[in-house]
Amino acid sequence: MRSGYVAVVGRANAGKSTLVNVMVGEKVAIVSPKPQTTRDRITGVLTTDDYQIAFVDTPGIYKADNLLNSVMQKTVQDCLEDVDLVLFVMDAHAGVSDKDKNILKKWTGLKVPTVLALTKTDIMPENLLINEINDLSGMVDDIVPVSARKNRNVKELVKVIADKLPEGDKLFDFEIISDRSEKFMIGEIVREKILVKCDKEIPHGVAVIVNKFDNPQNSKVCEVSVDIICEKPNHKAIIIGKGGAMIKEISSFARQDMEKFLGKKVFLTTYVKVKEDWRNSAFLLKEHGYSE
Numbered sequence: 001m002r003s004g005y006v007a008v009v010g011r012a013n014a015g016k017s018t019l020v021n022v023m024v025g026e027k028v029a030i031v032s033p034k035p036q037t038t039r040d041r042i043t044g045v046l047t048t049d050d051y052q053i054a055f056v057d058t059p060g061i062y063k064a065d066n067l068l069n070s071v072m073q074k075t076v077q078d079c080l081e082d083v084d085l086v087l088f089v090m091d092a093h094a095g096v097s098d099k100d101k102n103i104l105k106k107w108t109g110l111k112v113p114t115v116l117a118l119t120k121t122d123i124m125p126e127n128l129l130i131n132e133i134n135d136l137s138g139m140v141d142d143i144v145p146v147s148a149r150k151n152r153n154v155k156e157l158v159k160v161i162a163d164k165l166p167e168g169d170k171l172f173d174f175e176i177i178s179d180r181s182e183k184f185m186i187g188e189i190v191r192e193k194i195l196v197k198c199d200k201e202i203p204h205g206v207a208v209i210v211n212k213f214d215n216p217q218n219s220k221v222c223e224v225s226v227d228i229i230c231e232k233p234n235h236k237a238i239i240i241g242k243g244g245a246m247i248k249e250i251s252s253f254a255r256q257d258m259e260k261f262l263g264k265k266v267f268l269t270t271y272v273k274v275k276e277d278w279r280n281s282a283f284l285l286k287e288h289g290y291s292e
Helices: 016-024 067-079 098-108 126-136 154-164 182-201 233-240 242-262 282-287
Strands: 002-009 042-047 051-057 085-091 114-119 142-145 207-214 221-230 265-274
Touching: 002 016, 002 154, 016 042, 016 051, 016 114, 016 154, 051 154, 085 098, 085 154, 098 114, 114 126, 114 154, 126 142, 142 154, 182 207, 182 221, 182 233, 182 242, 221 233, 221 242, 233 242, 233 265, 242 265
Parallel strands: 002 051, 002 085, 085 114, 114 142, 221 265
Antiparallel strands: 042 051, 207 221
């Protein structure tokens, strides 16, 4: 069989996490309309009888403006050290800029195959897509236009990737779809709901700390307690909402996703705390799970 690690890279909000979720067939990374949603290196595993692909979803590429963002950009660089292929994801609907090309050239300089996935093609005219493909032709080994939302050409993209991986043994057991723990995913589910529900009212200065994850194997109930960390008192007020309405809504939607993910009843407790400018504190970054 063929097997290997595939680094999924690209500019912020290009649709990397959504595409990885569709290719794997399960939700292994949170998504939201906001750029910089992915903060960690998350591996989603797709296994068939013929191949196993470990997709390494990475934070979006952008200029770092605080210590947390610097850590995230280092995560992108580090994940490229031991991969078998680079999957560069580009938002075709937004149009291809010179900046996109310059970033792409950086990854094509590695001694591994590079495949370009042009995303969001379902919401753009075909003639513009053809022009973009012609413009980028020759820069990478293959270009595959896809729509993760419509699941268009995703199987073709997977086949192109699999055919370029080396022959080898499985990297993970057949049943594994992610290298991240259930506890990690529970925290990410809460953070996703905050980003989606609060939209532009809350910037990216939000972290979720899972203080309690009591999930006995033979129990039908899981108890979860989390701290939501924000940077300013007014952000805390927005997350809580008038009469606690927003935090109740966030908790309700998060609990539904947790129960679907874990396959059991979840009792969720949430607390909202303020730690000013935590994204620039090396101590707090480490405390919240982001190593410097």
